[in-house]
Amino acid sequence: MTVKHLSTPFTLKKLELKNRIVMAPMCQYSVDAKDGVPNEWHYVHYVSRAIGGAGLIIMEMTDVDPDGRITNQDLGLWSDEQVPAFKRIIDAVHHHGAKIGIQIAHAGRKAEDADQPVGPSAISAGPRYKTPKPLTTDEIKVIVNQFKEAARRAVEAGVDTIEIHGAHGYLVHQFQSPGMNVREDEYGHNFAKFGVEVIQAVKSEMPSDMPLIMRISAIEYMDNGYDLSHSIALSKQYQEAGVDVFHVSTGGEGPVGKRQPGNYPGYQVPFARAIKEALQVPVIAVGMLDDPKLAEATIASEDADLVAVARGMLHDPYWAIHAIQAVKGEVTPPVQYGRAY
Numbered sequence: 260m261t262v263k264h265l266s267t268p269f270t271l272k273k274l275e276l277k278n279r280i281v282m283a284p285m286c287q288y289s290v291d292a293k294d295g296v297p298n299e300w301h302y303v304h305y306v307s308r309a310i311g312g313a314g315l316i317i318m319e320m321t322d323v324d325p326d327g328r329i330t331n332q333d334l335g336l337w338s339d340e341q342v343p344a345f346k347r348i349i350d351a352v353h354h355h356g357a358k359i360g361i362q363i364a365h366a367g368r369k370a371e372d373a374d375q376p377v378g379p380s381a382i383s384a385g386p387r388y389k390t391p392k393p394l395t396t397d398e399i400k401v402i403v404n405q406f407k408e409a410a411r412r413a414v415e416a417g418v419d420t421i422e423i424h425g426a427h428g429y430l431v432h433q434f435q436s437p438g439m440n441v442r443e444d445e446y447g448h449n450f451a452k453f454g455v456e457v458i459q460a461v462k463s464e465m466p467s468d469m470p471l472i473m474r475i476s477a478i479e480y481m482d483n484g485y486d487l488s489h490s491i492a493l494s495k496q497y498q499e500a501g502v503d504v505f506h507v508s509t510g511g512e513g514p515v516g517k518r519q520p521g522n523y524p525g526y527q528v529p530f531a532r533a534i535k536e537a538l539q540v541p542v543i544a545v546g547m548l549d550d551p552k553l554a555e556a557t558i559a560s561e562d563a564d565l566v567a568v569a570r571g572m573l574h575d576p577y578w579a580i581h582a583i584q585a586v587k588g589e590v591t592p593p594v595q596y597g598r599a600y
Contacts, residue, residue: 263587264558265551269314269565271503271541273468274419276314276358276565279558280579283506283545283567284317284362284422284474288332295325295335296344305348308572309357310593312579315565316352316359317422317472317506318345320366320429323405326373327365327430336363336409345416353417355593360420360472363409363461365402367391367430368439378433379440379447384513399446399453402430407460414464422472423461425454425497427511432476435493436512438484450489451496458500470503472543477530478509482516487530491537498538506543506567507531521546524553532562543567549574551582 269276282305289300301318308316321334328335335341345361352359368378368391377398378391394402406423413421425431433439434446434453446452454473462471475497477490494505507530510520521527527546535542544563548554549571557563572578584590584600592600 263555263583265555265566265586266583272470273466274358274470277356278312278314278579278583279565280312280314280554280582281543281565281567282308282313282316282572283569284319285569285573286319286329286333288330290332290334293325293331294341295322295328295333295337296341297334297348298344301334302348302351305359306351306355307576308579309352309355309359311572311575311577312583312590312592313357313572314579315420316357317567318348318359318361320364320424321361321409323363323365323409324402326370326376327367327402327405329366329369329371331372336361336412337405339412342412342416345413349417358419360418360422361413361416362422362424362474363406363413364424365405365430367433369428378430379442379453382439382441384428393442396444396446403453403456403460406457407464410461410464414466414469420470420472421461421465422474422506423457424474426474426476426508428513431457432512436479436485438479438481439512451493454493455496455500458497458502462501471501472504472506473497473502474506474508475534476509476511477507477527477534478518479512480510480515480518480520481513484512484516484518487533491534494534494538498540502540504541504543504564505534505538506545507534508545524548524550525557528557528562535563541565545569549578551585554582555586
């Protein structure tokens, strides 16, 4: 019998997934107030994807500081008071057979609602953004500790993994980019230094058998943006610092220049394979992988170990079940829905 790869289990350290399908983190901009606490929308949103068959759910960008959010409608994990609402969602996701992690982040210069956004340097993200205030060394240390405390709270809430957001033009990405970081101190001379410190801080709060994921933009699209060789060099330092899995995306740093992002299914998969081969590390591929046969081929050809689906899961909460059925010809749905299959 031919193996169908999308439905095969995946294990890394203590993380055991029933299949290779990941729900990618996607901001919902749905916090009721400015408290950063997930509400009923988030509960239904994530638990329905667990019922829908996803192996791993990564909760949306959850920020380590109130002024580190893209908007004031984003989730946060800067206070112990926020933990119970996350735990309620996480416990329910586990009850329905999926594993779940949280993507922790700081938006840096892309914090749209902050009175004064911050970043490595005083370079804005574009015409509609404010100019960030360059962080002092002491302020950098504070943010690193905020990542550490957010990781502690995530572990307390019961997550199976944590993802650090080092992509799409947010703060970690800003420090690792020569186009956004023109500092003349140690954080400018070593573009990986801030990311490494964040990784080490987060790892210090994680159980040793819990894998750490990092999302990275493999290339930039702004003029004179960095290329794959730069991101591979960064990723090697991040791997040495403790990253176990790379979630490989591209771009998001600012206005697009001459190099245009792809707009076709699987356009980012070659970047995932490149990082996988260079570092011999598990990777998650993401980006227009909504076609079940393409998702299956990505795993079968060993381009990636896991596939993350974003908009496809917004369109269909049961994408995972439907994809496995389309590829394998059979699926095990929740018993309550069995009559439909």
